[in-house]
Amino acid sequence: MIIYDIKNDSYRTTIESANLLGIEVSTTGHMGGDAGHGGKTEIKIIDEGGTCCEFESYKENGCNGLKMIFQGDSELDTITEAMEFIVKILKKHRR
16 A cells, blocks of 8 residues: 555454454555654544444544444454454554
């Protein structure tokens, strides 16, 4: 995957339960700087079937935010597993 003209590794999986939750994580890892010169990371969370979820971007006190709402027991399980997958990939590449 390419983020801001920088080629990087991309990892994808589907978490399966009563719902299907797709996850894609792409990162350059550290590149030695801030947003202008440092690494780039992209995380996608995709409802691949039966996932009761909502995503909402917002501003609060001049800062950008993202709210994710998952409803249901299966959704709790799949988003937990998805977050563990995301953390595993990002920890591996931040060195």
